[in-house]
Amino acid sequence: MKRLAIMAAGLMMFGCSSSKDSSSDDTGSGNASGCDVKSVAPVYPASDGATDFYYRGVVEFGLDKPDDSASISLATSSGTDVDGTSVYNAETKRVSFTPKASLTPGGKYVATVSTCIGDSSVNFTTSALGESLVDGPEGLLDRTYVVDLGSANFVEPAGVGSLIGQFLTQNILLGVIAADDEFMEMRGALSLESSTAQDFCNPTIEFPEPAVFNEAPYFQIGPQDTTLSAAGFDITIHDLRISGDFAPDYSYFGGGILEGEIDARDLVEVLVDQGLITDDDPAAVCELIQPFGVVCAPCSSDGLEFCLNIYVNQIEALEDAGNVLEQVDECDPVRCEEQGDSCDDTEE
Numbered sequence: 001m002k003r004l005a006i007m008a009a010g011l012m013m014f015g016c017s018s019s020k021d022s023s024s025d026d027t028g029s030g031n032a033s034g035c036d037v038k039s040v041a042p043v044y045p046a047s048d049g050a051t052d053f054y055y056r057g058v059v060e061f062g063l064d065k066p067d068d069s070a071s072i073s074l075a076t077s078s079g080t081d082v083d084g085t086s087v088y089n090a091e092t093k094r095v096s097f098t099p100k101a102s103l104t105p106g107g108k109y110v111a112t113v114s115t116c117i118g119d120s121s122v123n124f125t126t127s128a129l130g131e132s133l134v135d136g137p138e139g140l141l142d143r144t145y146v147v148d149l150g151s152a153n154f155v156e157p158a159g160v161g162s163l164i165g166q167f168l169t170q171n172i173l174l175g176v177i178a179a180d181d182e183f184m185e186m187r188g189a190l191s192l193e194s195s196t197a198q199d200f201c202n203p204t205i206e207f208p209e210p211a212v213f214n215e216a217p218y219f220q221i222g223p224q225d226t227t228l229s230a231a232g233f234d235i236t237i238h239d240l241r242i243s244g245d246f247a248p249d250y251s252y253f254g255g256g257i258l259e260g261e262i263d264a265r266d267l268v269e270v271l272v273d274q275g276l277i278t279d280d281d282p283a284a285v286c287e288l289i290q291p292f293g294v295v296c297a298p299c300s301s302d303g304l305e306f307c308l309n310i311y312v313n314q315i316e317a318l319e320d321a322g323n324v325l326e327q328v329d330e331c332d333p334v335r336c337e338e339q340g341d342s343c344d345d346t347e348e
Contacts, residue, residue, distance in 0.1 A: 035116035036065035043094065044314070045111070045124040054255035054314070055105050055126045056218070056245070059097040061113045066090055070115045072097035077108035077123070105130035129245040129254050133217050137179040139250055142324045145317035146196050147172040147256070156311040157294045171196060174242075174317065175325035183210040184219055187325050192339060196320045200335035201343065204328045217246040219253075223260075236266055237310070239300060244315065256315025263299055264306040282306045 043060040045053045059072055068090065074082040074097055084099040095113060103109065103126050112121040133139055148171055171191040178185040188205030189198050211221035222241035237260040244256035264285035271277045277284045286296035286306065299307040331343035 035067070037063055037067050037115050037117050039064045040113055040115055040117070040120060042111075042122050045122060048122040049124070050122075051125040051127065053103075053109075053124045053126045054245075055103040055107070055130045056255055057103075057314075059099075059111045061095050061111075063093045063095070063115060066093055067115045070095040070113065073112050073114070074099065075110050075112075077110060082109070102130065127254065128248055130217065131248045133246060133250065134248050135250075137181060137184065137213060137216050140176040140179045140184065140246065142176065143250055144173055144175040144320050144323040144325055145253055146191070146320050147174060147258075147315060147317045149258075149312060149315070151316070152256070152258075152312045153314040154310075154312050156309045157289075170199070173198060173320070173323070173325055175323075177325075178210070179213060181216065182212075182214050184213040184216075185210045186221060187327065189325050189328070196323060198323070198325055198328075200326075200328055200332040200339060201341050202328070203330050204325060206327070211242075217248070217253075219243060219246070237262060238307070244317070250319060252316060252318045254316045256313070256317060258310070258312045258315060260310050261297075261300060262308045262310060263301075264296055264308065 223239040240260040
């Protein structure tokens with residue numbers, strides 16, 4: 001049942017798919033002379049009046065047609081301008097604004113997008129993320145959080161959209177095993193399919209370095225190489241980085257970002273096994289995805305163009321109360337069988 005290997009293959013395949021911006025909350029309409037833009041819609045925040053904007057987030061709007069002049073400005077509800085950088089992406093027809101400094105948790109803001117059809121604005125409020133933990137870092141001990149990548153926003157590879165949610169039936173579990181004012185140690189695991197229970201047929205992910213936690217409740221772990229093994233395949237996420245903020249009451253962490261790099265050379269065996277390619281050559285993997293606009297990039301390890309960048313943001317992971325992750329060095333035959341599986345199956 002090549003769970004981890006198939007997951008990696010699915011990420012690549014769905015990363016090749018195309019998608020359209022499904023937002024229908026238009027904030028502008030009409031047409032100016034020489035202007036093809038007819039509508040502009042908020043992407044993040046998702047709508048006017050949103051109250052869940054992440055205080056470290058990036059404001060983003062989508063256009064229905066290209067407009068190189070598009071830009072965003074941001075201000076507090078009282079009218080004070082927020083310093084930052086606006087960038088227009090011609091390929092995605094999206095314009096973004098990155099604040100120079102983090103916004104205020106629970107603060108009210110107005111984002112104004114300027115295009116060839118004029119200006120339009122949305123109001124939003126940042127969530128409570130960023131406020132102090134009620135019982136300090138120690139209150140995180142033995143808490144486990146469920147990361148549902150299917151509901152997150154895949155920026156790279158582009159075009160994943162809702163398709164990824166149809167493929168991923170397992171969650172990534174992250175448990176806190178130690179925490180203080182400087183560092184936090186975490187353990188990762190896969191869940192059973194369509195469940196939040198730990199899968200004892202696969203080893204846990206033991207992060208070699210603790211997360212820097214001197215900006216609690218914000219945490220950042222990595223960069224580091226993390227190898228996931230299943231069915232005889234080693235799938236390495238190079239330079240894996242995970243970050244986010246824990247809610248003041250510990251009930252979830254939000255604003256999560258997962259980024260790293262997967263080497264096509266690690267995916268050849270599983271893609272051949274799944275019949276997606278026939279040539280035992282990493283170049284065949286890159287050729288497979290190229291028609292969909294996803295190009296293999298130079299690998300950080302040796303500079304050869306065999307790597308696929310992964311960047312996932314807007315991750316929200318709810319706490320699974322009472323679920324404490326146990327360390328598993330390799331498939332546990334007894335517990336694996338109790339789950340209706342066997343270690344032999346996972347090693348095929």
